[in-house]
Amino acid sequence: MIQRTPTAIEAHRAEDTRTWQQLLSSSVTSPQALLERLELTPERWLNGARSGHALFPVRVPEPFLNRMRKGDPDDPLLRQVLPLTAESETADGYVRDPLAESGAIQTTGLIRKYRSRALLMVTGQCAINCRYCFRRHFPYEDQRLSPSDRNQVIETLISSPEINEVILSGGDPLVASDRLLAEWADSITRVPHIKRLRLHTRLPVVIPQRVCDALLDWVKNPPVPVVMVLHINHPAEIDADVRAALGRLADAGVTLLNQSVILRGVNDTADVLESLSEALFAAGVLPYYLHAFDPVRGAHHFDVPDEQAQSLIQQLLVRLPGFLVPRLVREVPGEQSKTPLNLHL
Ligand SMILES: *Cc1c(COP(=O)(O)O)cnc(C)c1O
Numbered sequence: 001m002i003q004r005t006p007t008a009i010e011a012h013r014a015e016d017t018r019t020w021q022q023l024l025s026s027s028v029t030s031p032q033a034l035l036e037r038l039e040l041t042p043e044r045w046l047n048g049a050r051s052g053h054a055l056f057p058v059r060v061p062e063p064f065l066n067r068m069r070k071g072d073p074d075d076p077l078l079r080q081v082l083p084l085t086a087e088s089e090t091a092d093g094y095v096r097d098p099l100a101e102s103g104a105i106q107t108t109g110l111i112r113k114y115r116s117r118a119l120l121m122v123t124g125q126c127a128i129n130c131r132y133c134f135r136r137h138f139p140y141e142d143q144r145l146s147p148s149d150r151n152q153v154i155e156t157l158i159s160s161p162e163i164n165e166v167i168l169s170g171g172d173p174l175v176a177s178d179r180l181l182a183e184w185a186d187s188i189t190r191v192p193h194i195k196r197l198r199l200h201t202r203l204p205v206v207i208p209q210r211v212c213d214a215l216l217d218w219v220k221n222p223p224v225p226v227v228m229v230l231h232i233n234h235p236a237e238i239d240a241d242v243r244a245a246l247g248r249l250a251d252a253g254v255t256l257l258n259q260s261v262i263l264r265g266v267n268d269t270a271d272v273l274e275s276l277s278e279a280l281f282a283a284g285v286l287p288y289y290l291h292a293f294d295p296v297r298g299a300h301h302f303d304v305p306d307e308q309a310q311s312l313i314q315q316l317l318v319r320l321p322g323f324l325v326p327r328l329v330r331e332v333p334g335e336q337s338k339t340p341l342n343l344h345l
């Protein structure tokens with residue numbers, strides 16, 4: 001099939017009328033198309049991009065792509081999605097399942113590591129493939145939920161009174177249909193000891209059109225508070241469309257928090273992290289976690305040493321009010337919560 005690549009302006013204009021489902025399926029999914037759209041010389045990047053793509057496919061939705069600077073290989077949004085030669089290298093200590101999640105599966109689809117919170121993998125799909133993702137090797141196919149698995153998840157929740165919060169996660173839970181999500185929200189919040197419903201998602205950022213009326217309908221309805229933890233790493237990810245989408249969620253009563261991952265070449269300076277916190281606040285979102293890097297195989301080129309991350313947090317504490325400084329944490333397999341990295345320097 002031969003398709004004419006629309007100019008940036010045409011693409012932008014068309015974007016206003018496309019639904020989130022259309023935007024999701026028209027994402028850029030080849031290294032070549034990504035380089036072309038950003039006007040980067042293929043000779044320099046294509047081989048590395050192709051070998052990385054073979055390990056973990058490229059996927060970038062257009063609204064996110066449109067926020068990148070053309071011709072700049074160091075663009076902080078591009079760095080998060082462009083595969084590099086370094087991904088094919090192995091490095092000591094970098095493994096496929098750094099968080100040992102495969103061992104924490106309680107019943108199909110439900111990961112339980114912490115006493116009061118359980119994480120439900122609604123879908124294995126994401127709207128964007130982030131190169132540094134610690135779940136890039138996760139065997140999602142094994143976690144597809146049949147109707148009887150769904151009953152089993154609810155049975156498990158009913159018989160586990162210590163669990164008072166369920167986190168819809170994935171992949172990205174908002175890739176699923178609002179109909180399915182509304183059903184999940186309904187059956188989970190019928191369990192009497194569930195106090196909160198949480199969503200971990202990047203979709204309102206990468207495709208703000210995802211915050212559609214059907215989504216707002218069901219997030220308004222649950223009998224318990226809904227908390228959404230977004231995933232934004234750089235202030236340039238937040239544009240007017242994202243701010244509008246987050247405003248609609250806030251109006252629907254959703255509490256908005258953000259988690260970021262510290263990434264070399266993306267957000268490893270105090271200036272960027274300070275602007276990120278300010279941009280989040282301006283969009284009605286509070287910073288929650290800054291995750292120390294997880295040693296997932298193929299992503300060692302993003303690693304920021306702990307001492308540097310700790311020093312960045314020290315600088316943020318001087319520059320920002322305490323509520324705009326994220327907690328620097330690491331996930332240590334076997335621990336009962338995220339582990340804060342202490343700041344004694
Ligand atoms: C991070 C995580 C949670 C949530 O932890 P909070 O500290 O409550 O944000 C829950 N379950 C799993 C498996 C997690 O990885």
Ligand code: SF4
Nearest residue numbers: 126128129130133202
């Ligand atoms: S959206 Fe989240 S789960 Fe999906 S690839 Fe990115 S970091 Fe990983």
